[in-house]
Each structure stands twice: as structure tokens, then as C-alpha cells.
Amino acid sequence: MLWSLAVLPALAALLVCTLPKRRGALAALTCGTLALTLMLALWAAAGGWTGTLSWNAALQLQAGLTRLSAVVAVLVPAVALPVLGYAAAHEDSRGLGRLIALLLAFVGAMELLVVAADLLTLLIGWELVGACSWALIGHRWRDADNPRAGQYAFVMTRCGDLGLFLAAMAAFAGTGTFTYAGLAQLDGALLHLLVFGVLLSAAAKSGQLPFAPWLFRAMAGPTSVSALLHAATMVAAGAYLLIRLQPVLDRVAWFAPAAAGLGLATALAGGLVALLQPHAKKLLAASTSAHYGFMFVAVGAGYPAVALLHLVTHAAFKALMFLAAGLYGERAGDFDLTHRRLGRALPYAAASSAIGTLALAGVPPLGGAWTKEAVVTAAGHMSPWLAGAVILAGGLSAAYAARFQYAAFGPGGEQKIDARLAHKPETIALAALALASLILGMLWLPGARGVLEPWLGGALPAFKRWETIASLLAIAAGLYAGVVVARRYADLGAAGVLAGCADWLGLPALIERIAIRPIQALALHVAWLDDHVIDAAVQRVAALGLALARAGQHFVETLADGLPEGSARWVALGGEDTRRLQTGLSHHYYAMIAVGAALLAVYLILGS
Numbered sequence: 001m002l003w004s005l006a007v008l009p010a011l012a013a014l015l016v017c018t019l020p021k022r023r024g025a026l027a028a029l030t031c032g033t034l035a036l037t038l039m040l041a042l043w044a045a046a047g048g049w050t051g052t053l054s055w056n057a058a059l060q061l062q063a064g065l066t067r068l069s070a071v072v073a074v075l076v077p078a079v080a081l082p083v084l085g086y087a088a089a090h091e092d093s094r095g096l097g098r099l100i101a102l103l104l105a106f107v108g109a110m111e112l113l114v115v116a117a118d119l120l121t122l123l124i125g126w127e128l129v130g131a132c133s134w135a136l137i138g139h140r141w142r143d144a145d146n147p148r149a150g151q152y153a154f155v156m157t158r159c160g161d162l163g164l165f166l167a168a169m170a171a172f173a174g175t176g177t178f179t180y181a182g183l184a185q186l187d188g189a190l191l192h193l194l195v196f197g198v199l200l201s202a203a204a205k206s207g208q209l210p211f212a213p214w215l216f217r218a219m220a221g222p223t224s225v226s227a228l229l230h231a232a233t234m235v236a237a238g239a240y241l242l243i244r245l246q247p248v249l250d251r252v253a254w255f256a257p258a259a260a261g262l263g264l265a266t267a268l269a270g271g272l273v274a275l276l277q278p279h280a281k282k283l284l285a286a287s288t289s290a291h292y293g294f295m296f297v298a299v300g301a302g303y304p305a306v307a308l309l310h311l312v313t314h315a316a317f318k319a320l321m322f323l324a325a326g327l328y329g330e331r332a333g334d335f336d337l338t339h340r341r342l343g344r345a346l347p348y349a350a351a352s353s354a355i356g357t358l359a360l361a362g363v364p365p366l367g368g369a370w371t372k373e374a375v376v377t378a379a380g381h382m383s384p385w386l387a388g389a390v391i392l393a394g395g396l397s398a399a400y401a402a403r404f405q406y407a408a409f410g411p412g413g414e415q416k417i418d419a420r421l422a423h424k425p426e427t428i429a430l431a432a433l434a435l436a437s438l439i440l441g442m443l444w445l446p447g448a449r450g451v452l453e454p455w456l457g458g459a460l461p462a463f464k465r466w467e468t469i470a471s472l473l474a475i476a477a478g479l480y481a482g483v484v485v486a487r488r489y490a491d492l493g494a495a496g497v498l499a500g501c502a503d504w505l506g507l508p509a510l511i512e513r514i515a516i517r518p519i520q521a522l523a524l525h526v527a528w529l530d531d532h533v534i535d536a537a538v539q540r541v542a543a544l545g546l547a548l549a550r551a552g553q554h555f556v557e558t559l560a561d562g563l564p565e566g567s568a569r570w571v572a573l574g575g576e577d578t579r580r581l582q583t584g585l586s587h588h589y590y591a592m593i594a595v596g597a598a599l600l601a602v603y604l605i606l607g608s
Contacts, residue, residue: 001040002049002063002115005073006125008037009108013101021097027088027425030100034084034107038077041111045070050117061124062179064117067457068308072240073114078436079232079315080107082429086323087224089425092140099139103228106132110233114240119168119178126164126201126237130157133234137221149220156214160204167197183248195252198245199259206238207289208266208296213508215285223326226281230288231319239295239311246304256300260382263296264389269505271396275403275485276493276502280325280335283404286504287360288318290397294375297390303378305458310371313440317359317368320433321404324353327426328408337404338490341413350409352430357405359437361398362475367440372397376471377461387467395474402482407490 012033019025043049044065051063065073084103091099109132113125138150168178174190175182186194202208207215215235219226229235242249242259249255270290277283291314298307327349329335331342343350359368372394380387442448449460485492493502500506 002044002051002065003053004040005037005044005115006108006112008040009033009077009104009111013104013108016097016101016104019097021093023088023093023096026096026100027085030084030088030104031081033104034077034081037107037111038074038081041070041074041077044115045074051115058176059120059178060118061121062117063115063121065115066244067455068304069114069240069244071308071312071456072236073111075312075315076107076110076114076232079319079433080228082432083224083228083231083319083323086227086326086426086429087222089429090326091222091224095139099136099222099224102132102136102139103224106136106228106233110237113237117180119164119171119180121178122241123164123168126161126205129234129237130154130161133157133218133229136225136229137218139221139225143220146220149217152217153214156211156217157204160201160211163197163200163204165197167194167201170194170197180245180248183245186248192252195249195255198241198249199255199262202238202241203262203296204238205241206235206292206296207285208238208262208293209269210507210511212266212270212286212289213504213511215289216282216504216508219279219281219285223281223322223329226285227319227322227326230285230322231315235288235292236311236315239292239299239307242296242299243304243307243311246299246302250302256302256382258300260297260300260379260386263293263298263300264379264386264393265293266290267293267297267393268389268396271393271400273502273504274400275396275482276498277400278337278490278492278494278502280328280337280404280408281322282335282502283337283400284318284321284325287397287400290393291318291360294372294390294393297386298375298378301378301382301386303374303381303458303461305452305456305460306371306374306378308456309443309452310368310375313359313367313371313437313443316433316436316440317356317366320356320430320437321353321360323426323430323433324349324356325404325408327430336494337407337486338494340407341410343409343411343413345413345416346409348427349430352427352434353409354405355434355437357401359440361401361479362394362471363398363479364472365441365444366437367443368437370441370443373463373468373471374461376467377463380464380467381461388470391467391471391474394471395478398475398478399482399485402479403486404482406483406486410486 012029016026016029019029049063049065053061055061080103084100084107087103088096088100106129109125109128111125113122113129116122116125134150134154136150137153138147140146170190170193171183171186172178174186174188183194204211215230218229221229249259267290270286270288270293274283274286274290277286291310295307295310295314298304298310325335327346328340328342331346332340355366359366362369362372364370376387376390376394379390443452453460493499500509503509
């Protein structure tokens with residue numbers, strides 16, 4: 001039954017391809033499928049479902065849920081439901097059926113990844129998620145830039161995916177099995193290879209440095225793709241994998257500082273990039289890298305439950321903000337945040353986005369604020385300096401959140417209200433996600449910790465007063481700075497040196513220079529070598545063989561034809577001569593007998 005979490009959306013995706021491409025039918029099938037998947041996920045989490053598919057004695061696909069993975073199994077369809085409802089109601093009619101089918105397949109692939117209880121099943125889900133993301137980013141393929149963006153994102157993440165193959169090979173070499181349970185037996189160099197491979201793959205999928213630039217290219221996809229990809233599917237896969245395997249990974253001494261350091265570097269860089277970014281969707285994409293960096297810090301600090309809770313709250317407010325950004329971009333004509341304030345024109349989107357913005361900024365009593373403070377406290381258990389750096393990253397988060405909200409939905413801009421959105425499904429989707437962000441504020445309730453710790457099976461750090469005070473001050477300063485930037489420096493990051501900084505601090509240009517160009521140059525040289533040396537040598541050998549064949553053609557044909565023809569001719573001549581002896585006259589025969597008898601007598605006399 002557990003496999004149904006992945007199979008059901010996949011079957012619905014196939015069914016979508018056969019249905020008439022009417023919005024009502026697509027929306028009904030999509031939302032019904034995801035609602036059923038959500039109920040099955042809740043049932044599976046409560047019932048402890050498992051599953052096994054055997055290829056042979058050595059290779060088996062295993063599925064199972066822990067308390068942590070059950071949360072993500074429920075989260076994926078819960079977030080996908082409003083996002084795909086938005087897509088069915090709002091995205092362009094051209095290619096809508098294909099888009100919905102791919103999104104459903106995307107959800108199914110992510111569920112397979114989440115329920116996996118072995119590295120082989122994980123790899124299948126991992127690869128399917130990557131393939132779906134490539135197709136979704138390049139969905140509007142008639143614009144040549146979109147397929148190129150999909151290819152860039154696919155290749156960038158594939159480079160990191162090699163780490164997961166390395167981890168799987170190390171696990172099988174050391175234990176003879178791919179199961180997560182068997183990883184406890186791994187030690188020595190193979191354990192180090194496993195940890196390195198998992199961390200590399202997780203960093204690539206979750207947009208951590210140096211893989212972060214692919215998230216900007218992923219903005220070529222439709223809004224619903226960006227919302228789902230950043231909130232609960234592809235990008236979430238990396239952080240989820242670290243959360244799921246943290247007890248095994250933590251056995252290697254260097255894992256904790258490496259994960260925390262990588263996450264902190266990405267959180268700080270992502271925060272600065274987002275603050276400088278004048279493109280609404282790219283601002284949110286940089287924010288995604290930064291907040292998954294917070295999750296890496298929490299896992300490195302030894303608190304995977306904190307990372308999981310931040311994954312949940314982040315999914316709710318980030319999907320909400322992407323959908324709001326989509327409505328903003330549609331009304332404005334592009335995603336440029338300079339000199340645009342559509343709060344009065346899009347009041348429903350503005351109100352919903354404000355809730356997401358406050359959660360992103362970490363303003364209490366929203367759930368995103370609680371989980372961000374939990375990350376600060378978890379970091380403080382590792383090092384006070386690490387906690388201080390996370391607080392700084394939180395201040396940057398508040399700054400770019402304020403810039404986004406004020407620039408996109410602040411007062412003073414276009415005042416013509418778009419009444420069409422008053423009762424549309426788009427608004428319902430935003431309202432559902434905003435309500436989820438508000439409900440998650442229950443994490444601040446006094447008894448919440450006592451309920452969560454035994455249920456998640458992990459300790460949650462107790463907040464320290466100085467850390468909370470410092471964090472709230474940083475948030476207040478960040479909010480003020482973000483509003484100042486939006487009001488006085490609306491063009492910040494649009495041109496000049498800061499434009500390069502807004503593009504991941506020049507990292508894409510560096511990757512282009514030190515990786516892409518050398519590889520392309522090497523490929524061109526190898527192609528020249530293949531054309532002018534290898535192919536030329538083959539062609540010369542072939543020409544020599546052809547010349548030898550032509551030169552020997554006459555001799556070979558004469559020899560091959562002459563031997564049988566000559567033999568036949570001599571046999572024919574012998575037959576003709578022998579036939580002359582058959583005269584039919586008896587005295588000729590008597591003469592031949594006499595001659596023969598004489599010769600025989602001579603032979604006998606001489607031979608004796």
C-alpha cells in the first residue's frame with residue numbers, strides 16, 4: 001500500500017494525457033488525486049505501512065516511513081494541492097495538460113523518494129525528480145532560452161547526483177545491501193565516501209554553494225512550477241536526505257562542521273543576493289537557498305527535527321509567496337520590482353503575501369519565526385559564533401522579505417483593483433497557504449514542545465534569552481533596511497557592479513570561466529582530434545585496403561576462377577581422349593588386352 005503514494009499521482013498523470021484539456025476536468029482530477037494522496041499519506045503515517053519489491057535476492061526496493069519521513073510524505077501532497085489547483089485554474093491554456101501531467105508525476109517521484117528505505121529506491125526517485133524538473137523548467141519550449149535554462153539546471157544538479165551513486169556503491173561494497181538499516185554496519189573509508197556523496201548530492205539538489213545558481217535558471221518555468229519545486233519537491237529533497245540519514249552521517253567527525261559551514265555560507269550569501277535582487281522570482285529563489293542553508297546548519301548542529309520543522313514552515317510560506325509573485329508578474333507584465341507597488345490593485349494577493357513575508361522574515365508569532373529561532377538555538381549549541389552568524393542571516397532574511405513585499409505590494413502604486421481575483425481559485429490557493437502559515441504559529445504555544453519532541457523522536461533546543469533578543473533586534477533592523485531599500489533605492493541591483501553581485505556574487509561567471517569554457521574547449525579539441533586524427537587514420541586505412549583490393553582484384557579473380565575452370569577443362573579433355581578408345585571393334589580391345597598383358601609381364605619380371 002505504501003507504494004500507492006507514488007503510484008497514484010503517476011497514474012493520474014497518465015490519465016490527464018487522455019482527458020480533454022478543459023480546466024474544470026483537469027482541476028477536478030488533479031485536486032481529487034492529491035486529496036486522496038494526502039489521505040493515504042496520513043493513513044500510512046498512522047499505520048506504519050511498509051513495502052518491498054524484489055528484483056532478486058540481492059536487489060530489493062524497500063519502502064517505509066519513520067516519524068520524520070512521514071511528515072514530509074504528508075507535506076508534499078498538502079502543499080501540492082493548492083499549487084496544482086492554482087496551475088489548473090491560472091496557467092496558460094497552451095500546454096496546460098502537459099504541465100499538469102508533469103506536475104503530478106513530479107509529486108509521485110518526490111513521494112517515492114520520501115518513502116524509500118534503501119539507496120536503490122532513493123536513486124530511482126532522485127532521478128525521476130531531476131527528469132521532471134528539467135521538463136517543467138523548459139515547459140515553454142518555444143522560447144529557446146527556457147530549454148537552455150532547463151538543461152543548465154539539469155546538468156548542474158546531475159554533477160551533484162554523482163555523489164549519490166558514489167554513496168550507493170560504497171554502501172553495497174561495504175554491507176552487500178542498499179538498505180538504510182544496513183548503513184549502520186559501514187565504517188572506515190567506505191563510510192567517509194558515503195557521507196561525502198550524500199552531502200554533495202544534497203547540496204546540489206537544495207541549491208547550496210557552489211550549486212546555487214541553478215535556482216535562478218529554474219525561474220524560467222511557470223509560477224506553479226517554481227512554487228512546487230522550491231517548497232516541497234526537488235529543492236526539499238536534499239535537506240530531507242540529510243534529515244533522514246543524519247544518525248549515520250553524524251558518525252563521521254567532519255560531517256557536522258561541513259554541513260553547518262556549507263549551510264551558513266549559503267544562508268549569508270543567499271541573503272545578500274536576495275537583498276540585491278530586483279527580480280521578484282529570483283529574490284525568492286535566493287531566499288530558498290538561504291533557508292535551506294538554515295536547515296543544513298540545524299542538521300550539522302545535531303537537530304534534524306528542527307531542520308524538519310523549518311522545512312514544513314518554509315514550504316507553506318514559500319509556495320504562498322511564489323504564487324503571489326506570479327500574480328504580481330502577470331499584472332505588472334514582468335517580475336521587475338523597481339517602481340511597482342500593486343497592493344491596491346491586487347489586495348487579496350497583497351494580504352496573503354504579507355503573511356508569507358512575515359513568516360519569511362521570522363516575525364513572531366508565525367511558525368516560520370519559531371523554526372528560525374530554533375535554528376539559531378541549535379546553532380548556539382554548536383558554537384555561539386555560529387548562532388551569531390545565523391542571527392545575521394536572519395536579519396538579511398527580514399530585509400529582503402520587506403523589500404519584496406513593499407516593492408511588489410506596497411502602497412502608492414497602481415490603484416485600479418483587479419476584481420477578477422476576488423473569488424477565483426488563485427485566491428483560494430493563496431488563502432489556503434496563508435492559513436497554513438498562520439496555523440503553524442501554534443508552535444509558539446507553551447505545550448507544543450512537549451507534544452513534538454516525543455512524536456518526532458528528537459529533542460528540540462530550549463531558546464536562550466540573549467539569542468532570541470538579538471535575533472528579534474536583527475529582524476527589526478532588517479525589516480527597516482528592506483523598506484528603505486524598496487523606497488529609496490528601488491533600482492538597487494538592477495545595473496552596474498551590484499547587478500553582478502545580485503547574480504550570486506558573480507559565481508555563474510566564475511563557473512562559466514573555470515568549468516564550462518574549459519570543458520567546452522576540451523570537447524572541441526577532442527572533436528578535432530577525432531575528426532583529423534582518429535577518423536583520418538581510419539579513412540586512410542580504409543583507402544589503403546580499397547587500393548589493395550583493387551590491385552589484387554585481377555589476380556584473385558583469375559586464381560579463383562581459373563582453378564575450377566582449368567580443372568574442368570582438363571577433365572573434359574581427358575574424357576574426350578578416353579572416349580576415343582571406345583571404338584566398338586573387338587580386335588582393338590584384344591590388342592589393348594595384349595599390350596596390357598605384355599606390360600604386366602614386363603613389370604612382374606623387372607619387379608622381381
